[in-house]
Amino acid sequence: MTARPAPPSSLASVEEPVVFVIDDDASVREALSNLFRSVGLRVEVFGSAHEFLQYKLPNAPSCLILDIRLPRLSGLDFQAELAKADIHIPIIFMTGHGDIPMTVRAMKAGAVDFLTKPFRDQDMLDAVTAAIERDRNSRDEAMVLSELHALFATLTPRERQVMALVTSGLMNKQIAAEIGLAEITVKIHRGHIMRKMGAKSLPDLVRMAELLGIGPASGRSQT
Amino acid sequence: MTARPAPPSSLASVEEPVVFVIDDDASVREALSNLFRSVGLRVEVFGSAHEFLQYKLPNAPSCLILDIRLPRLSGLDFQAELAKADIHIPIIFMTGHGDIPMTVRAMKAGAVDFLTKPFRDQDMLDAVTAAIERDRNSRDEAMVLSELHALFATLTPRERQVMALVTSGLMNKQIAAEIGLAEITVKIHRGHIMRKMGAKSLPDLVRMAELLGIGPASGRSQT
């Protein structure tokens, strides 16, 4: 009975990895493009940060290679820009004449690596491999989380509230007293929650709540 | 009855923060010592990495300030050394003539900051504040985790096994079938587990299992 809406079952990011390169020097773009292609990696090159932003990012593990010295915007500022725009992609910096404070700032902001020109091809490839791997992992996590959020979104406000109390460990009768309901009503909500969230057991639901960051904050502010 | 061994109830790290400084230059030690004391921070200075290792580290949020150029051991190697010895303390590097690869390596290995001499006092103080804060948090986490491990250690092998299955969401009868027991026996174990772990509810226990990294790996290998 009870026909469930069939979970979309993550088709994951099956697309092949992509390396993005932004550099105003055509010869650098050319060289890097050849390097990555030689090891079978897909590459997309751009002459400016602006060009890159026009490009529609694919749903594939990827990374971005940036020169600290970009035409208009500095690489560091662009990094901050991307973070602010909620675009999270691992960044590898290159520089011909960078300094230590720059390096520190970039690394603190989450850069994967910071290579000084001229660098050895192998160092660049190692950095890219690490960056792609990091992106693959964070994409997998984000995927799971977004599916969970989608399920959570199907809950009514009342159900969300009950879910928070259930996963915090209260008994049905305590929840009922807490929010002024009959115990049976709580049971009904609880049943709905389990079905909608696709939880096969209470521990299952608890783990979902953990991932969703659900405290007993009812459902108003989600810091 | 069952007299429980009274949980040690974290007396937390109430001790005041400490800043450790390692530098072979006495004037640098002196200057930093004065700087930190001027803002009311406790400071301990050392002329070498070896001296530092002799010192018994207090149970207080702290950080370490290192020159990349140390007498015998390089600062980077010493950082690796500490990590290998499982001594985790936030590190702030100083350098007069460091380069970018060094900086990258230090930051990748988890350094909090990397300051070039001469630096502004305020930059150093900011870095130390951030480092102390980071250490405070990781100490709090470690404290909770170690108390949890202590409780978990009081479980018998069988109880550990049952706990893994319970928190994975199986019903008592399924657990019983899984490991060849009567359902009633599983219930008994389950009761013991809840008491010994101090869990007030199943969700509580599930969260503990999460922190302990307990999968359905029975209890053999704890990677």
Added chain:
DNA sequence: GGGCGGATCATACCGAGGTTTAGGATCGCA
């Protein structure tokens, strides 16, 4: 106005969780 989803509650029933009491078996250590 009728339909629909959300929320509420009652009664009844059943399976799962959990404790107590009481016992039996094995093993290691003093």
Added chain:
DNA sequence: TGCGATCCTAAACCTCGGTATGATCCGCCC
């Protein structure tokens, strides 16, 4: 040899979780 810890089980009993059936009420949209 005896004690204690671990592990296992049974019967009785109670609470809690969960579902089904059926029903009322409200607000919203077509």
